[in-house]
Amino acid sequence: MKTWTRLDEVPGDLRSVVTIGNFDGMHNGHAKVIASCVDRARRAGASSVAITFDPHPTQVHNPGVGLELIFPLNDRIDAMAATGLDATLVVHYDASVYTLEPEEFVVEFLVERLGAVEVVVGEDFHFGRANSGTVDTLRELGRRHGFDVVMVTDIEAPEGRRWSSSWVRELLAAGDVTGAARVLGHLHRIRGTVEHGFKRGRELGFPTANLHGDIEGVVPGDGVYAGWVVRTVPGTSSTEFLPAAVSVGTNPQFDGDKRTVEAHVLGRSDLDLYGERIGVTFVARIRPMASFDSVEALLEQMDDDLRRTASILGVAVAGRVAPDSVTAG
CATH class of the missing domain: 3.40.50.620 (HUPs)
Structure with a gap:
């Protein structure tokens, strides 16, 4: 075209x-x-x-x-x-x-x-x-x-509502990325540049690619999602799709006040995405954002998030990575 x-x-x-x-x-x-x-x-x-x-x-x-x-x-x-x-x-x-x-x-x-x-x-x-x-x-x-x-003539969904961009925005605001994908006819994706964060996820065995300042696209409502990190392989024109558990919110467990998108690529400790412009595609919402009584309870929930993400995406289950194996700067 x-x-x-x-x-x-x-x-x-x-x-x-x-x-x-x-x-x-x-x-x-x-x-x-x-x-x-x-x-x-x-x-x-x-x-x-x-x-x-x-x-x-x-x-x-x-x-x-x-x-x-x-x-x-x-x-x-x-x-x-x-x-x-x-x-x-x-x-x-x-x-x-x-x-x-x-x-x-x-x-x-x-x-x-x-x-x-x-x-x-x-x-x-x-x-x-x-x-x-x-x-x-x-x-x-x-x-x-x-x-x-x-x-x-207008095309309507089975429930009788007209397909529209405003409907997509409503669904995304509610965190219903599955519903949004039905209206769109494709999965929803945002783009942003990976920034340095507090590296708390790395210390817990869940290193993440953090997006915050220059995100393009509507960020879904707070919660944890199964999705894909989409990147251009450095030095090539090839596109890579990496299975990821994606957190959207302010990180209430650690009293955060900045809303970010944090994507943990399953099983990978060898990625250095800082400064890269990546896409994050949302497939399904796993759960709402929450705080837990202890770090141990948080880790137990995050382990379950990884299992559910792998099941939804149809990939092998991967657990936490060793913090000292993370190669990103």
């Missing part, structure tokens, strides 16, 4: 079927809209193109809301590429875009640059200055400028 970040990167002779959206999280509803775009483009002998925006419009118009993207732009683009799209146009969302009247947006982006023959959108699609354009507006502009409009 080609990725364009400026209009002048788009070929001048393009003929396309276009879909438009923020696509944050690339959940099942997004996937349905994009799949329709890809299918209709193939049948029309045209290119399938998605327009998405960065930063998210809510972050621009309502910064006080503190909206966190479900996952970062690069992951969004990767997920969009997996749908079979031919190209994605990432539009820098600023006043030059959100002050355009609906017809100005259509002419500048869809007609003159992308050569749209069809535009595929969801039921709640809005565009143009103050979101004044609707699907009906787009249909009228399509008749005027020579493209058809296809509306994809």
Whole structure:
């Protein structure tokens, strides 16, 4: 899939079927809209193109809301590429875009640059200055400028709720990463740079990769999770998936006050991840965060966490590692 970040990167002779959206999280509803775009483009002998925006419009118009993207732009683009799209146009969302009247947006982006023959959108699609354009507006502009409009009806979960990014955020806040994965259609992942911590886990036989300051993606609610550490093997382009027990919270056992993500890779004492940018993928929540009456009780629980993590991930059970065998700096 080609990725364009400026209009002048788009070929001048393009003929396309276009879909438009923020696509944050690339959940099942997004996937349905994009799949329709890809299918209709193939049948029309045209290119399938998605327009998405960065930063998210809510972050621009309502910064006080503190909206966190479900996952970062690069992951969004990767997920969009997996749908079979031919190209994605990432539009820098600023006043030059959100002050355009609906017809100005259509002419500048869809007609003159992308050569749209069809535009595929969801039921709640809005565009143009103050979101004044609707699907009906787009249909009228399509008749005027020579493209058809296809509306994809909302897709609902079995319980009747519409798939949405806000639903994903609710589930993640509650620590329900399994439910979030069902809505997303894929496991949830965050990214961050491994930092030095207090090294308490190492002393207890559970060395961890700690993420705190520059995390991209929505961090699930406090608790202990089974998941994967995802990293690029140094000096290569290969991706490595490492089974991990992941703790999210402030570490109440030791009166912590900083919320961190700490990932213990099962059975490994030879990893030095400091300074690496890694991904942490969440598979299932094992238990809520808790404090214990003694360190011994904590260790007993952590041993059980490792067993449950291995069972969920389908890997060999690994116990604590010897503190003096840890090679990280």
